[in-house]
Amino acid sequence: MSDRYLDFTNSSFGKTLAGMIGLPTPPRLKRASAPWAAQPLEGKYVLVGSSSGATLAAPLLRALSAAGAALRIIPEHAGLPPLKAAAAELKLSLHGNPAEGVGEARNHALVFDASGLSSPWQLRELYDFMQPVLRGIASNGRILLISRAPESAADIQARTASTALRGFIRSLAKEVGKNGTTANLVEVPTGADTAIDPVLRFFLSEHSAFVDGQVLPLALPQTANVALPGSLEGRIALVTGAARGIGASIAETLAREGAKVIGMDHPSAEGGLGETMAKIGGVGLALDVTAPDAAARIAEEVGKSFGGLDVVVHNAGITRDKMLRNMPPHFWDMVVNINLGAILKINEGLLKQGFNDGARVVCISSIGGIGGNAGQTNYGATKAGVIGYVDGMAATFAKRGGAINAVAPGFIETTMTAAMPFGPREVGRRINSLSQGGLPQDVAETVTFLASPAANAVNGRTLRVCGQNFFGM
Numbered sequence: 001m002s003d004r005y006l007d008f009t010n011s012s013f014g015k016t017l018a019g020m021i022g023l024p025t026p027p028r029l030k031r032a033s034a035p036w037a038a039q040p041l042e043g044k045y046v047l048v049g050s051s052s053g054a055t056l057a058a059p060l061l062r063a064l065s066a067a068g069a070a071l072r073i074i075p076e077h078a079g080l081p082p083l084k085a086a087a088a089e090l091k092l093s094l095h096g097n098p099a100e101g102v103g104e105a106r107n108h109a110l111v112f113d114a115s116g117l118s119s120p121w122q123l124r125e126l127y128d129f130m131q132p133v134l135r136g137i138a139s140n141g142r143i144l145l146i147s148r149a150p151e152s153a154a155d156i157q158a159r160t161a162s163t164a165l166r167g168f169i170r171s172l173a174k175e176v177g178k179n180g181t182t183a184n185l186v187e188v189p190t191g192a193d194t195a196i197d198p199v200l201r202f203f204l205s206e207h208s209a210f211v212d213g214q215v216l217p218l219a220l221p222q223t224a225n226v227a228l229p230g231s232l233e234g235r236i237a238l239v240t241g242a243a244r245g246i247g248a249s250i251a252e253t254l255a256r257e258g259a260k261v262i263g264m265d266h267p268s269a270e271g272g273l274g275e276t277m278a279k280i281g282g283v284g285l286a287l288d289v290t291a292p293d294a295a296a297r298i299a300e301e302v303g304k305s306f307g308g309l310d311v312v313v314h315n316a317g318i319t320r321d322k323m324l325r326n327m328p329p330h331f332w333d334m335v336v337n338i339n340l341g342a343i344l345k346i347n348e349g350l351l352k353q354g355f356n357d358g359a360r361v362v363c364i365s366s367i368g369g370i371g372g373n374a375g376q377t378n379y380g381a382t383k384a385g386v387i388g389y390v391d392g393m394a395a396t397f398a399k400r401g402g403a404i405n406a407v408a409p410g411f412i413e414t415t416m417t418a419a420m421p422f423g424p425r426e427v428g429r430r431i432n433s434l435s436q437g438g439l440p441q442d443v444a445e446t447v448t449f450l451a452s453p454a455a456n457a458v459n460g461r462t463l464r465v466c467g468q469n470f471f472g473m
Helices: 004-009 012-021 057-066 080-090 120-130 156-179 193-203 245-256 267-280 294-305 329-352 377-399 422-430 440-451
Strands: 045-050 070-073 107-113 137-147 182-187 215-217 236-240 260-265 283-286 309-314 355-364 403-409 462-465
Touching (some): 045 120, 057 070, 057 080, 057 107, 107 120, 156 215, 182 193, 245 260, 245 309, 260 267, 260 294, 283 294, 329 377, 355 377, 355 440, 377 403, 403 440, 440 462
Parallel strands (some): 045 107, 107 137, 137 182, 236 260, 236 309, 260 283, 309 355, 355 403
């Protein structure tokens, strides 16, 4: 469904009127229109800074250079020595940031290596880097902080400073969203420095347009590094609930990146499933996720033609909303069985037979499982359960060289949200830092990134795709 308010406020008259009376003006987001590129930052300027004693300067500059970025620095900044030393070692050129209003191209991204923070007072280096240059960032820009995880800090002062970055990035994201800019934080454990490259490519590209205000802690990679472009070529992927909406978009995006997709949906949706699979050269599987033999049927059908599964996306889900005091038992049972129970049973079966080594699983959670919604105790319980499940199963998948993660969408423009009453629909669209609903593509892009073996340092995590919804963590 079209967002008429967004269209209006981006017109000349609408923008003027909204500014006069103080209404939010949602920006037009630039989304990806092509597969992952070898150099997604080609022709774009990235302003890089660091804290004194930063330890991630070399892998950070290497990743940015490989992605095609033109690197800028603030010459007088206190944290410059680690960057200059790394640039000299890598034989990279660092250019001074032009003064505001000079006329040179604006910075597409601000990237800060905060891995050297040793005390709360040293946070001043982050302020000194960001404060003067925020006004100069391009529309649909990106801000990314790289740090060590607080848990790995040497002492309480360093841990305090590292934890402070989480509040900083969430607050900053709410300031810069007006022009479509997003701000995120990646926490890198010692030993995972080379895992920065694919994560940086995702967060600094148009593939992450609706991922905002997020903190993503990485894990130690269980497998060798893989380049993001082409990493899903020839992989066998199963997507449940693939007939329409978000599931169809996930299937299309996986296929765009080279995966062979098996779309699965309830037999009642077989017609729509066939149409979706025909568009992408996929294979349809009409099967109820709650069928007692669902895992065995999947393994059998996939085994006939493909041998095994490299990717499984658990997207199938329903809502049956009712205040708890009025909720009939079958509403509760349907939601729990489809949204959560089926995931556990299918994965349990496929772990015995059906998954290839290194298989990656992505489960769809929801902002409703984080912030909660009245009338959705059943739905909220299942979506919070998904978050706990992927955290608890991370070690099991890591032992097999794979991973399991979750994506938690916020308000997404689908046929379901289009049927909402006008008032709640408009509120749902505006209560995030980007002042608009996301698109199914936004969820699909994040799912596809997490499905890639290039994201080998992301395991047991839940990444929100909500434009930084104002509710929940």
